Amino acid sequence: EAGVTQSPTHLIKTRGQQATLRCSPISGHTSVYWYQQALGLGLQFLLWYDEGEERNRGNFPPRFSGRQFPNYSSELNVNALELEDSALYLCASSQFDQPQHFGDGTRLSIL
Amino acid sequence: AQRVTQPEKLLSVFKGAPVELKCNYSYSGSPELFWYVQYSRQRLQLLLRHISRESIKGFTADLNKGETSFHLKKPFAQEEDSAMYYCVLGGTGRRALTFGSGTRLQVQP
Numbered sequence: 001e002a003g004v005t006q007s008p009t010h011l012i013k014t015r016g017q018q019a020t021l022r023c024s025p026i027s028g029h030t031s032v033y034w035y036q037q038a039l040g041l042g043l044q045f046l047l048w049y050d051e052g053e054e055r056n057r058g059n060f061p062p063r064f065s066g067r068q069f070p071n072y073s074s075e076l077n078v079n080a081l082e083l084e085d086s087a088l089y090l091c092a093s094s095q096f097d098q099p100q101h102f103g104d105g106t107r108l109s110i111l
Numbered sequence: 112a113q114r115v116t117q118p119e120k121l122l123s124v125f126k127g128a129p130v131e132l133k134c135n136y137s138y139s140g141s142p143e144l145f146w147y148v149q150y151s152r153q154r155l156q157l158l159l160r161h162i163s164r165e166s167i168k169g170f171t172a173d174l175n176k177g178e179t180s181f182h183l184k185k186p187f188a189q190e191e192d193s194a195m196y197y198c199v200l201g202g203t204g205r206r207a208l209t210f211g212s213g214t215r216l217q218v219q220p
Binding site: 056058 | 145147154155156157160197206207208209210211212213
């Protein structure tokens, strides 16, 4: 089966711009999760989407937002980019409360 | 608040030696615990889930609620076990995983 796919692999932006990251879950998985892995901070939960709805949110400001489409793919949007947003963003998917499967991530670099 | 502590950043052992990667957690409810592994140039993948109680690639982990620990063990390390290991806590029903900081295991020949 195809795994979780994320695009782009690498994204370079400047401060104040907006970034859009994309994720396609494993076929049959309805839940999508976003995590941030910033240098020195480890992996932190960002957002959980299920059946098109935001179900849970981590301790991140509102400029981090996203959505889930009817085909269960998801977008993560980060507005008004700041230098500290530079990180690896991982997407994961799961079926119901089964273990989460991770993608390779999108590395976001803010100049 | 949920917290996972992995006290060792790096654990270096020789091939054939026993391995124990330590993990302690803090959670007020009934925890769900995992070990995820990331091999070089590969994505993060599930190694073990505490409720399944199975051995994967020779690794086992037992949940000790009294000591709030979930240590990962293998009796005889192999070179292919070299990887980054994350202890992960899932709060029941909330799906937000809490990751430890990870332990890099180096198995030397």
